[in-house]
Amino acid sequence: MTDHDTQPRILVGVSGGIAAYKACELVRELKRAGCAVRVVMTAGARAFVTPLTFQALSGAPVRTELLDAEAESGMDHIALARWADRIVVAPASANLIARYAQGLADDLLSTLLLATTAPVTLAPAMNHRMWAHPATQANIAALVERGVTLIGPDSGDQACGEQGEGRLSEPAAIARELLQPADAPLAGRQVLITAGPTFEPIDPVRFIGNRSSGRMGFALAAAARDAGARVTLVHGPTAEAMPAGVEGVATETAAAMHTAVMERLPATDILIAAAAVADYRPAAPHAQKIKKSDPTMNLALERTEDILADAARQAATLPRRPFLVGFAAETEHLREHADAKRRNKGLDLIAANRVGEGLAFGTSDNELLCLWEGGERTLPNQPKAQLAPALIDLVIERLNARETD
Structure with missing residues (x-):
């Protein structure tokens, strides 16, 4: 049986950021749940995690280049867009979100996001001030208006040493929400x-x-x-x-x-x-302990x-x-x-x-x-x-x- 038969086909996009390492666990969670998984990485993501890591976890080649002579007709974004039942970008950096909101297509991940008709989910991860910035919030609002769904971000300690909203949601939570039946009574709530x-x-x-x-x-x-x-x-x-x-x-x-x-x-x-x-x-x-x-x-x-x-x-x-x-x-x-x-x-x-x-x-x-x-x-x-x-x-x-x- 091929992964085109009955397995949910989920494409995981990984953009640049320290939270990229958590995408490894997301791929593991999705594979454990019986999904077929393909991974697309941006250049920034490759600075944090190697493609070989995701290839070992997903069991499929990792795509990184927009124009790939070994891909179908040299256009991997079309093939991957057709393959995916669902796309999740985790982590979705402020830069990736901004380019997606503006409709830019300057690398493989941003291009296939425009080429797909599959549902797209973003799991944002960034510094809490970047997340709260009006530009980021405007970009998020525009994408949600177009039907993009969000998972997170969470609040808590961040890699920069600060605290606030902007942490990548835990991989298990992302996987659970992605695979939640659409008719679950509180789906999307x-x-x-x-x-x-x-x-x-x-x-x-x-x-x-x-x-x-x-x-x-x-x-x-x-x-x-x-x-x-x-x-x-x-x-x-x-x-x-x-x-x-x-x-x-x-x-x-x-x-x-x-x-x-x-x-x-x-x-x-x-x-x-x-x-x-x-x-x-x-x-x-x-301010001091009260003495008895x-x-x-x-x-x-x-x-x-x-x-x-x-x-x-x-x-x-x-x-x-x-x-x-x-x-x-x-x-x-x-x-x-x-x-x-x-x-x-x-x-x-x-x-x-x-x-x-x-x-x-x-x-x-x-x-x-x-x-x-x-x-x-x-x-x-x-x-x-x-x-x-x-x-x-x-x-x-x-x-x-x-x-x-």
Whole structure:
């Protein structure tokens, strides 16, 4: 059987940048998933990784030149454009994106991008300031308008030593999204989830926190990913392992989590605020460790940022309002308090659970009362790994209902 028969045929374009080495793992992931893979490299990419590496990983010759006497009719861009079921450029540098947006065709990769009728996906990777530059954002907007899809970029540490948005998404996440069925219920959706506690410092040693483990939020991230979404998980201090294919953003305080959420909200389709954010923090944290001397100590507290309320206010101003899901942890009057929170904050859905001794926080199972305007549903007590997909299914149901109204 040839690779033209049943295997998905994916062409991986590699442009110049330190993240080019990660494309090796992407090729491995795609081959492991049963894809036929061909690789095209720019001159810049060859400065970081050799063609021989990709040839060994893909099992096919690597193409680098626009005019190749050994290629079909000397025009490899036509042959490759016809061969590919899908093209992904990873990493897609700022230069590659700019040339593609302008319709330039000055090397093999840029030329075949113009010659193909296959779907094209870009996985950008660059310094965070280059990614945020208006020129780059204008080029991205133009390409998206033409039907090009994006995966990433992620936020985090960068090779230059700085931090910010511009990291290449992890190869496993890119492969998973490329191979996600087009009819997956959340395919193409961006889901933003908060999870875990926040720690509000009293001094460099002590903090105000709560008992949240983050387990529910992490399970929701995995469930949303499995439903086809691109998922970003903004989390507080937790021992939970980041689900594969999910972008993690670590925070500690309510203020830091607030910033992370508000920055990402305009690109979000669904916000699920599962974090147990502290309501108050010390008004004046001590710069040095407080010594144990007096028999009592008074702490002045101030309100923290209300992440969900602020998100709801910003969402109302966006061209595409995200679907907003909140959580309510209550020790009494569960339905009444949860529904009041839903109405006061303008949420589409709220998931309420009882907390207390042996309930919810730190446990492996939970029960949720879900409320929306004109309806409710109880998700019975079950392991959080099973409860999370049930809640994601309900979110999909209510999102679809909102969009068909």
